[in-house]
Amino acid sequence: MLRAHPIEALGSFELLEKEDYLLSESFASSGVVRPLTLPKSNVLKYRFTDGSWICLRPSGTEPKFKIYYSANAQKEEDAAEKLKKLKNGFKMFMEKL
Incomplete structure (x- = not known):
């Protein structure tokens, strides 16, 4: 669902780049695409211009979705x-889907 509806901003947090570990690619907001060298995994990581980030992945052992946040x-x-x-x-973004 999140691959079909990508995050461009979360409130005042503007997207810097999206890392898609399933595709092994990083997509910068400037349009630059670069390869990721870590193993393929169903993980999306969004980095924002202020250094904050959010990482999303399904649980490997339970029927739930895991979300990791970082704010500096x-x-x-x-x-x-900031957190x-x-x-x-993110909650507001998900409610709109």
Whole structure:
């Protein structure tokens, strides 16, 4: 579903590149495509211009979807706020699908 409806932004988080490990390719927002050298896997990773990222994959052992988030800031409370906004942005994106 996410390959058919790619993420371009999550709220104020603008996409820098999408890494598709099933295709073994990285797609930059500038249009540049480069190969990925890690083993093929059903994983999508979205990197945003501020250094934040979100990684998505199905569980290999259970019928569920796993989501990993990363947000960076100088202060812990600022990182926590960015993380909250990133999670909310993804939730809103999924609700629109």
